[in-house]
Amino acid sequence: MHNTILITGGAGFIGSHVVRLFVKNYPHYQIINLDALTYAGNLENLKDIKDQPNYKFVKGDITDESFIDELFATYKFDGVIHLAAESHVDRSIMDPLAFIKTNVMGTAVLLNASRKYWKDNYEGKLFYHVSTDEVYGSLGEEGFFTEQTAYDPRSPYSASKASSDHFVMAYYHTYHLPAIISNCSNNYGSNHFPEKLIPLAIHNIKNNKPVPVYGKGENVRDWLFVEDHARAIDTIFHKGRVGETYNIGGFNEWKNIDLINLLCMIMDKKLQRAPGTSAQLITFVKDRAGHDLRYAIDATKLNKELGWEPSLQFEEGLEKTVEWYLANEEWLEHVTSGAYQDYYSDQYQKR
Numbered sequence: 001m002h003n004t005i006l007i008t009g010g011a012g013f014i015g016s017h018v019v020r021l022f023v024k025n026y027p028h029y030q031i032i033n034l035d036a037l038t039y040a041g042n043l044e045n046l047k048d049i050k051d052q053p054n055y056k057f058v059k060g061d062i063t064d065e066s067f068i069d070e071l072f073a074t075y076k077f078d079g080v081i082h083l084a085a086e087s088h089v090d091r092s093i094m095d096p097l098a099f100i101k102t103n104v105m106g107t108a109v110l111l112n113a114s115r116k117y118w119k120d121n122y123e124g125k126l127f128y129h130v131s132t133d134e135v136y137g138s139l140g141e142e143g144f145f146t147e148q149t150a151y152d153p154r155s156p157y158s159a160s161k162a163s164s165d166h167f168v169m170a171y172y173h174t175y176h177l178p179a180i181i182s183n184c185s186n187n188y189g190s191n192h193f194p195e196k197l198i199p200l201a202i203h204n205i206k207n208n209k210p211v212p213v214y215g216k217g218e219n220v221r222d223w224l225f226v227e228d229h230a231r232a233i234d235t236i237f238h239k240g241r242v243g244e245t246y247n248i249g250g251f252n253e254w255k256n257i258d259l260i261n262l263l264c265m266i267m268d269k270k271l272q273r274a275p276g277t278s279a280q281l282i283t284f285v286k287d288r289a290g291h292d293l294r295y296a297i298d299a300t301k302l303n304k305e306l307g308w309e310p311s312l313q314f315e316e317g318l319e320k321t322v323e324w325y326l327a328n329e330e331w332l333e334h335v336t337s338g339a340y341q342d343y344y345s346d347q348y349q350k351r
Protein backbone atom coordinates (compact mmCIF):
# COMPACT_ATOMS: atom_id res chain seq x y z
CA MET A 1 0.00 0.00 0.00
CA HIS A 2 1.04 3.63 -0.69
CA ASN A 3 4.38 2.56 -2.14
CA THR A 4 5.18 5.54 -4.32
CA ILE A 5 4.25 8.80 -2.66
CA LEU A 6 4.22 12.30 -4.06
CA ILE A 7 4.92 14.94 -1.39
CA THR A 8 4.35 18.47 -2.69
CA GLY A 9 6.05 21.46 -1.06
CA GLY A 10 8.67 19.19 0.49
CA ALA A 11 11.40 21.83 0.37
CA GLY A 12 9.40 24.18 2.61
CA PHE A 13 9.18 24.38 6.39
CA ILE A 14 6.68 21.65 7.28
CA GLY A 15 7.14 19.70 4.04
CA SER A 16 10.86 19.15 4.70
CA HIS A 17 10.06 17.62 8.11
CA VAL A 18 7.41 15.38 6.54
CA VAL A 19 9.76 14.27 3.73
CA ARG A 20 12.54 13.44 6.23
CA LEU A 21 10.20 11.45 8.46
CA PHE A 22 8.83 9.40 5.55
CA VAL A 23 12.26 8.80 3.96
CA LYS A 24 13.68 7.62 7.27
CA ASN A 25 10.71 5.64 8.59
CA TYR A 26 9.64 3.94 5.36
CA PRO A 27 12.70 2.74 3.44
CA HIS A 28 10.42 0.54 1.27
CA TYR A 29 8.45 3.59 0.04
CA GLN A 30 9.60 5.73 -2.88
CA ILE A 31 9.26 9.40 -1.90
CA ILE A 32 9.05 11.99 -4.68
CA ASN A 33 9.39 15.56 -3.43
CA LEU A 34 7.86 18.03 -5.88
CA ASP A 35 8.60 21.68 -5.16
CA ALA A 36 8.78 24.85 -7.27
CA LEU A 37 11.51 26.25 -4.97
CA THR A 38 9.83 29.61 -4.48
CA TYR A 39 11.41 32.01 -1.98
CA ALA A 40 10.06 29.67 0.77
CA GLY A 41 11.51 26.42 -0.62
CA ASN A 42 15.10 25.51 0.15
CA LEU A 43 16.85 22.23 -0.64
CA GLU A 44 19.33 22.93 2.16
CA ASN A 45 16.47 21.86 4.46
CA LEU A 46 16.94 18.30 3.19
CA LYS A 47 20.69 18.02 2.70
CA ASP A 48 20.95 15.20 5.27
CA ILE A 49 18.67 12.87 3.29
CA LYS A 50 19.23 14.01 -0.30
CA ASP A 51 21.22 10.89 -1.29
CA GLN A 52 18.89 8.32 0.24
CA PRO A 53 17.92 5.65 -2.34
CA ASN A 54 14.18 6.00 -1.61
CA TYR A 55 14.18 9.80 -2.16
CA LYS A 56 13.98 11.90 -5.30
CA PHE A 57 13.53 15.65 -5.79
CA VAL A 58 11.67 17.06 -8.79
CA LYS A 59 11.48 20.80 -9.43
CA GLY A 60 8.12 21.89 -10.81
CA ASP A 61 4.97 23.90 -10.37
CA ILE A 62 1.70 22.32 -9.17
CA THR A 63 -0.29 24.74 -11.34
CA ASP A 64 1.32 23.41 -14.54
CA GLU A 65 -1.30 20.92 -15.70
CA SER A 66 0.63 19.14 -18.44
CA PHE A 67 3.74 18.83 -16.27
CA ILE A 68 1.67 17.34 -13.41
CA ASP A 69 -0.05 14.91 -15.79
CA GLU A 70 3.35 13.73 -17.04
CA LEU A 71 4.62 13.35 -13.50
CA PHE A 72 1.67 11.09 -12.60
CA ALA A 73 2.17 9.06 -15.79
CA THR A 74 5.88 8.62 -15.02
CA TYR A 75 5.72 7.72 -11.33
CA LYS A 76 2.27 6.11 -10.97
CA PHE A 77 1.79 7.48 -7.46
CA ASP A 78 -0.16 5.48 -4.89
CA GLY A 79 -0.49 8.40 -2.52
CA VAL A 80 -0.25 12.19 -2.50
CA ILE A 81 0.59 14.32 0.55
CA HIS A 82 -0.10 17.86 -0.58
CA LEU A 83 1.64 20.68 1.29
CA ALA A 84 2.76 23.03 -1.50
CA ALA A 85 1.18 26.44 -0.96
CA GLU A 86 1.70 30.12 -0.59
CA SER A 87 1.58 30.22 3.20
CA HIS A 88 2.11 33.72 4.61
CA VAL A 89 -0.92 35.85 5.57
CA ASP A 90 0.95 39.18 5.20
CA ARG A 91 2.02 38.29 1.65
CA SER A 92 -1.57 37.28 0.83
CA ILE A 93 -2.68 40.79 1.81
CA MET A 94 -0.10 42.24 -0.61
CA ASP A 95 -0.78 39.81 -3.49
CA PRO A 96 -3.98 37.72 -3.16
CA LEU A 97 -3.97 36.39 -6.75
CA ALA A 98 -0.73 34.46 -6.23
CA PHE A 99 -2.50 32.62 -3.39
CA ILE A 100 -5.56 31.82 -5.49
CA LYS A 101 -3.34 30.50 -8.26
CA THR A 102 -1.17 28.17 -6.19
CA ASN A 103 -3.51 27.20 -3.38
CA VAL A 104 -6.77 26.83 -5.30
CA MET A 105 -5.73 26.09 -8.89
CA GLY A 106 -2.69 24.06 -7.86
CA THR A 107 -4.78 21.85 -5.57
CA ALA A 108 -7.43 21.39 -8.28
CA VAL A 109 -4.75 20.38 -10.82
CA LEU A 110 -3.42 17.73 -8.40
CA LEU A 111 -6.92 16.44 -7.61
CA ASN A 112 -7.70 16.19 -11.31
CA ALA A 113 -4.49 14.34 -12.10
CA SER A 114 -5.07 11.91 -9.21
CA ARG A 115 -8.56 11.17 -10.45
CA LYS A 116 -7.39 10.76 -14.03
CA TYR A 117 -4.45 8.45 -13.29
CA TRP A 118 -6.19 6.40 -10.66
CA LYS A 119 -8.99 5.92 -13.21
CA ASP A 120 -11.64 5.39 -10.57
CA ASN A 121 -9.73 2.34 -9.31
CA TYR A 122 -9.00 3.70 -5.89
CA GLU A 123 -7.78 0.56 -4.11
CA GLY A 124 -4.77 1.49 -1.94
CA LYS A 125 -4.79 5.12 -3.09
CA LEU A 126 -5.00 8.27 -0.96
CA PHE A 127 -4.99 12.03 -1.53
CA TYR A 128 -4.00 13.71 1.75
CA HIS A 129 -4.48 17.48 1.82
CA VAL A 130 -2.60 19.47 4.49
CA SER A 131 -4.55 22.53 5.58
CA THR A 132 -4.76 25.09 8.34
CA ASP A 133 -6.99 26.02 11.29
CA GLU A 134 -7.25 29.52 9.77
CA VAL A 135 -10.10 28.29 7.53
CA TYR A 136 -12.35 28.41 10.62
CA GLY A 137 -11.93 32.16 11.04
CA SER A 138 -11.40 33.95 14.33
CA LEU A 139 -12.47 32.96 17.86
CA GLY A 140 -13.45 35.27 20.70
CA GLU A 141 -12.07 34.76 24.21
CA GLU A 142 -13.71 31.33 24.59
CA GLY A 143 -14.23 28.09 22.68
CA PHE A 144 -12.24 25.92 20.26
CA PHE A 145 -12.33 24.98 16.59
CA THR A 146 -13.64 21.43 16.13
CA GLU A 147 -14.09 19.48 12.90
CA GLN A 148 -17.74 20.65 12.95
CA THR A 149 -16.93 24.36 13.09
CA ALA A 150 -18.25 26.14 9.99
CA TYR A 151 -15.63 27.62 7.69
CA ASP A 152 -15.32 31.41 8.01
CA PRO A 153 -11.99 32.47 6.45
CA ARG A 154 -11.01 36.14 6.80
CA SER A 155 -7.70 36.61 4.96
CA PRO A 156 -6.87 35.95 1.30
CA TYR A 157 -4.58 33.15 2.56
CA SER A 158 -7.24 31.43 4.65
CA ALA A 159 -9.88 31.96 1.94
CA SER A 160 -7.62 30.24 -0.60
CA LYS A 161 -6.96 27.33 1.78
CA ALA A 162 -10.69 27.04 2.59
CA SER A 163 -11.45 26.93 -1.11
CA SER A 164 -8.85 24.20 -1.67
CA ASP A 165 -10.37 22.17 1.21
CA HIS A 166 -13.80 22.47 -0.43
CA PHE A 167 -12.42 21.17 -3.73
CA VAL A 168 -10.87 18.18 -1.95
CA MET A 169 -14.22 17.29 -0.36
CA ALA A 170 -16.02 17.93 -3.68
CA TYR A 171 -13.76 15.35 -5.36
CA TYR A 172 -14.41 12.92 -2.52
CA HIS A 173 -18.19 13.29 -2.74
CA THR A 174 -18.51 13.61 -6.53
CA TYR A 175 -15.88 11.18 -7.80
CA HIS A 176 -15.29 9.14 -4.59
CA LEU A 177 -11.63 10.15 -4.73
CA PRO A 178 -10.17 8.77 -1.46
CA ALA A 179 -9.22 11.94 0.35
CA ILE A 180 -8.41 13.13 3.87
CA ILE A 181 -7.86 16.68 5.15
CA SER A 182 -6.08 17.83 8.29
CA ASN A 183 -6.32 21.36 9.68
CA CYS A 184 -3.41 22.29 11.90
CA SER A 185 -2.61 25.21 14.19
CA ASN A 186 0.53 27.42 13.96
CA ASN A 187 3.75 25.44 13.70
CA TYR A 188 7.20 26.38 15.00
CA GLY A 189 10.62 24.72 14.83
CA SER A 190 13.72 24.45 12.66
CA ASN A 191 13.82 25.52 8.98
CA HIS A 192 10.99 28.03 9.43
CA PHE A 193 11.33 30.92 6.99
CA PRO A 194 12.08 34.11 8.98
CA GLU A 195 9.08 36.10 7.80
CA LYS A 196 6.84 34.28 10.31
CA LEU A 197 6.66 35.51 13.90
CA ILE A 198 8.97 33.14 15.81
CA PRO A 199 11.93 32.85 13.40
CA LEU A 200 11.66 36.56 12.54
CA ALA A 201 11.85 37.47 16.23
CA ILE A 202 14.83 35.13 16.84
CA HIS A 203 16.65 36.59 13.84
CA ASN A 204 16.00 40.20 14.90
CA ILE A 205 16.84 39.67 18.57
CA LYS A 206 20.12 38.05 17.56
CA ASN A 207 20.95 41.04 15.35
CA ASN A 208 19.75 43.66 17.87
CA LYS A 209 16.99 44.80 15.51
CA PRO A 210 13.45 45.85 16.54
CA VAL A 211 11.04 42.93 17.09
CA PRO A 212 7.77 44.03 15.43
CA VAL A 213 4.63 43.09 17.38
CA TYR A 214 1.38 43.87 15.56
CA GLY A 215 -1.20 45.98 17.38
CA LYS A 216 -1.02 45.43 21.14
CA GLY A 217 0.25 41.86 20.90
CA GLU A 218 -3.10 40.60 22.25
CA ASN A 219 -3.76 38.10 19.44
CA VAL A 220 -3.65 34.46 20.45
CA ARG A 221 -2.21 31.53 18.49
CA ASP A 222 -2.05 27.81 19.36
CA TRP A 223 1.54 26.63 18.75
CA LEU A 224 2.64 23.13 17.78
CA PHE A 225 6.20 21.82 17.31
CA VAL A 226 6.67 21.07 13.60
CA GLU A 227 7.97 17.52 14.20
CA ASP A 228 4.76 16.75 16.10
CA HIS A 229 2.78 17.96 13.07
CA ALA A 230 4.86 15.66 10.82
CA ARG A 231 4.12 12.72 13.17
CA ALA A 232 0.41 13.57 13.05
CA ILE A 233 0.51 13.58 9.24
CA ASP A 234 2.21 10.17 9.30
CA THR A 235 -0.47 8.81 11.66
CA ILE A 236 -3.38 10.22 9.67
CA PHE A 237 -1.93 9.14 6.32
CA HIS A 238 -1.65 5.54 7.52
CA LYS A 239 -4.60 5.23 9.91
CA GLY A 240 -7.06 8.03 9.13
CA ARG A 241 -10.51 7.35 7.71
CA VAL A 242 -11.14 8.38 4.11
CA GLY A 243 -13.53 11.33 3.72
CA GLU A 244 -12.69 12.65 7.20
CA THR A 245 -11.13 15.84 8.50
CA TYR A 246 -8.78 15.81 11.48
CA ASN A 247 -7.84 18.86 13.52
CA ILE A 248 -4.24 18.98 14.77
CA GLY A 249 -3.15 21.28 17.59
CA GLY A 250 -1.02 21.51 20.67
CA PHE A 251 -3.56 22.69 23.28
CA ASN A 252 -0.97 25.44 23.66
CA GLU A 253 -2.37 28.97 23.40
CA TRP A 254 -0.15 32.02 23.71
CA LYS A 255 -0.79 35.74 23.39
CA ASN A 256 1.80 37.08 20.95
CA ILE A 257 3.29 39.47 23.50
CA ASP A 258 3.66 36.73 26.14
CA LEU A 259 5.30 34.47 23.61
CA ILE A 260 7.74 37.18 22.54
CA ASN A 261 8.61 37.93 26.17
CA LEU A 262 9.34 34.24 26.76
CA LEU A 263 11.46 34.15 23.62
CA CYS A 264 13.39 37.23 24.79
CA MET A 265 14.15 35.50 28.11
CA ILE A 266 15.44 32.40 26.30
CA MET A 267 17.53 34.54 23.94
CA ASP A 268 19.05 36.50 26.85
CA LYS A 269 20.09 33.20 28.42
CA LYS A 270 21.49 31.69 25.20
CA LEU A 271 23.32 34.87 24.13
CA GLN A 272 24.52 35.53 27.69
CA ARG A 273 22.88 38.93 27.78
CA ALA A 274 21.70 40.56 31.01
CA PRO A 275 18.07 39.61 31.79
CA GLY A 276 15.70 42.11 30.12
CA THR A 277 18.12 43.14 27.34
CA SER A 278 16.30 41.46 24.42
CA ALA A 279 12.85 42.61 25.59
CA GLN A 280 13.96 46.20 24.98
CA LEU A 281 13.82 45.40 21.25
CA ILE A 282 10.04 44.80 21.33
CA THR A 283 8.37 47.41 19.12
CA PHE A 284 4.61 47.70 18.70
CA VAL A 285 3.75 48.38 15.06
CA LYS A 286 0.60 48.98 13.01
CA ASP A 287 -1.77 46.01 13.21
CA ARG A 288 -2.28 43.54 10.36
CA ALA A 289 -5.42 44.28 8.31
CA GLY A 290 -8.25 41.92 9.34
CA HIS A 291 -6.04 40.38 12.04
CA ASP A 292 -7.78 37.25 13.44
CA LEU A 293 -7.97 37.57 17.22
CA ARG A 294 -7.62 34.00 18.39
CA TYR A 295 -7.09 30.47 17.04
CA ALA A 296 -7.46 27.40 19.27
CA ILE A 297 -7.78 23.83 18.09
CA ASP A 298 -9.64 20.98 19.73
CA ALA A 299 -7.60 17.93 18.65
CA THR A 300 -9.65 15.41 20.66
CA LYS A 301 -10.78 13.44 17.58
CA LEU A 302 -7.19 12.79 16.47
CA ASN A 303 -6.19 11.84 19.98
CA LYS A 304 -9.16 9.53 20.69
CA GLU A 305 -9.41 7.93 17.24
CA LEU A 306 -5.77 7.60 16.23
CA GLY A 307 -3.88 8.00 19.53
CA TRP A 308 -1.75 11.01 18.49
CA GLU A 309 -0.60 13.58 21.03
CA PRO A 310 2.05 16.32 21.07
CA SER A 311 5.42 15.16 22.41
CA LEU A 312 6.94 18.42 23.66
CA GLN A 313 6.13 21.17 26.14
CA PHE A 314 6.25 24.60 24.49
CA GLU A 315 9.16 25.99 26.57
CA GLU A 316 11.26 22.95 25.68
CA GLY A 317 10.36 23.17 21.98
CA LEU A 318 11.05 26.90 21.85
CA GLU A 319 14.45 26.43 23.47
CA LYS A 320 15.31 23.68 20.95
CA THR A 321 14.20 26.01 18.15
CA VAL A 322 16.36 28.89 19.38
CA GLU A 323 19.35 26.53 19.66
CA TRP A 324 18.79 25.37 16.06
CA TYR A 325 18.74 28.95 14.71
CA LEU A 326 21.85 29.92 16.64
CA ALA A 327 23.68 26.82 15.39
CA ASN A 328 22.57 27.32 11.76
CA GLU A 329 23.65 30.86 10.97
CA GLU A 330 24.63 29.88 7.45
CA TRP A 331 21.07 28.68 6.67
CA LEU A 332 19.68 31.94 8.02
CA GLU A 333 22.16 34.01 6.02
CA HIS A 334 21.26 32.18 2.80
CA VAL A 335 17.51 32.57 3.17
CA THR A 336 17.66 36.20 4.30
CA SER A 337 19.82 37.44 1.46
CA GLY A 338 18.38 38.83 -1.79
CA ALA A 339 14.59 38.86 -2.14
CA TYR A 340 14.04 38.66 1.63
CA GLN A 341 15.44 42.19 2.03
CA ASP A 342 12.87 43.57 -0.44
CA TYR A 343 9.99 41.80 1.28
CA TYR A 344 11.16 43.02 4.70
CA SER A 345 11.37 46.65 3.67
CA ASP A 346 7.97 46.55 1.90
CA GLN A 347 6.33 44.97 4.94
CA TYR A 348 7.94 46.88 7.80
CA GLN A 349 9.47 50.20 6.67
CA LYS A 350 6.07 51.75 6.15
CA ARG A 351 4.79 50.79 9.61
Ligand code: NAD
Pocket residue numbers: 008009010011012013014015034035036037038039040041042060061062063082083084085086087088102106130131132133161183184185186187188193
Ligand atom coordinates in the same frame (compact mmCIF):
# COMPACT_ATOMS: atom_id res chain seq x y z
P1 NAD B 1 6.20 27.13 3.32
O1 NAD B 1 5.80 28.42 2.71
O2 NAD B 1 7.36 27.06 4.25
O3 NAD B 1 6.47 26.05 2.17
C1 NAD B 1 5.68 25.94 1.02
C2 NAD B 1 6.46 25.15 -0.01
O4 NAD B 1 5.63 25.03 -1.18
C3 NAD B 1 7.77 25.82 -0.45
O5 NAD B 1 8.81 24.88 -0.47
C4 NAD B 1 7.45 26.34 -1.85
O6 NAD B 1 8.59 26.37 -2.70
C5 NAD B 1 6.42 25.32 -2.32
N1 NAD B 1 5.54 25.87 -3.36
C6 NAD B 1 4.90 27.08 -3.35
N2 NAD B 1 4.21 27.25 -4.49
C7 NAD B 1 4.41 26.12 -5.24
C8 NAD B 1 3.94 25.69 -6.51
N3 NAD B 1 3.14 26.47 -7.25
N4 NAD B 1 4.33 24.49 -6.96
C9 NAD B 1 5.13 23.68 -6.22
N5 NAD B 1 5.62 24.06 -5.01
C10 NAD B 1 5.26 25.26 -4.52
O7 NAD B 1 4.87 26.59 4.03
P2 NAD B 1 4.69 25.70 5.33
O8 NAD B 1 4.59 26.59 6.50
O9 NAD B 1 5.68 24.60 5.33
O10 NAD B 1 3.24 25.12 5.06
C11 NAD B 1 3.06 23.90 4.34
C12 NAD B 1 1.58 23.58 4.27
O11 NAD B 1 1.04 23.46 5.57
C13 NAD B 1 0.76 24.68 3.57
O12 NAD B 1 -0.21 24.04 2.77
C14 NAD B 1 0.13 25.45 4.72
O13 NAD B 1 -1.10 26.01 4.33
C15 NAD B 1 -0.05 24.34 5.75
N6 NAD B 1 -0.04 24.78 7.16
C16 NAD B 1 0.98 25.57 7.63
C17 NAD B 1 1.00 25.92 8.99
C18 NAD B 1 2.12 26.75 9.57
O14 NAD B 1 2.06 27.11 10.76
N7 NAD B 1 3.17 27.05 8.85
C19 NAD B 1 -0.03 25.50 9.83
C20 NAD B 1 -1.05 24.69 9.30
C21 NAD B 1 -1.04 24.34 7.97
Ligand code: TYD
Pocket residue numbers: 088089090186195196197198200212213214215219220221256288
Ligand atom coordinates in the same frame (compact mmCIF):
# COMPACT_ATOMS: atom_id res chain seq x y z
P1 TYD C 1 2.40 34.43 11.59
O1 TYD C 1 3.67 33.75 12.03
O2 TYD C 1 2.44 35.27 10.36
O3 TYD C 1 1.28 33.30 11.49
P2 TYD C 1 -0.35 33.45 11.24
O4 TYD C 1 -0.67 34.81 10.82
O5 TYD C 1 -0.55 32.45 10.14
O6 TYD C 1 -0.97 33.05 12.53
O7 TYD C 1 1.90 35.35 12.78
C1 TYD C 1 1.63 34.80 14.07
C2 TYD C 1 1.05 35.92 14.92
O8 TYD C 1 2.07 36.92 15.13
C3 TYD C 1 -0.10 36.65 14.26
O9 TYD C 1 -1.04 37.03 15.26
C4 TYD C 1 0.55 37.89 13.66
C5 TYD C 1 1.67 38.19 14.63
N1 TYD C 1 2.89 38.82 14.06
C6 TYD C 1 3.45 39.93 14.69
O10 TYD C 1 2.96 40.43 15.72
N2 TYD C 1 4.60 40.47 14.15
C7 TYD C 1 5.17 39.97 13.01
O11 TYD C 1 6.20 40.54 12.54
C8 TYD C 1 4.59 38.81 12.39
C9 TYD C 1 5.19 38.22 11.15
C10 TYD C 1 3.45 38.28 12.95
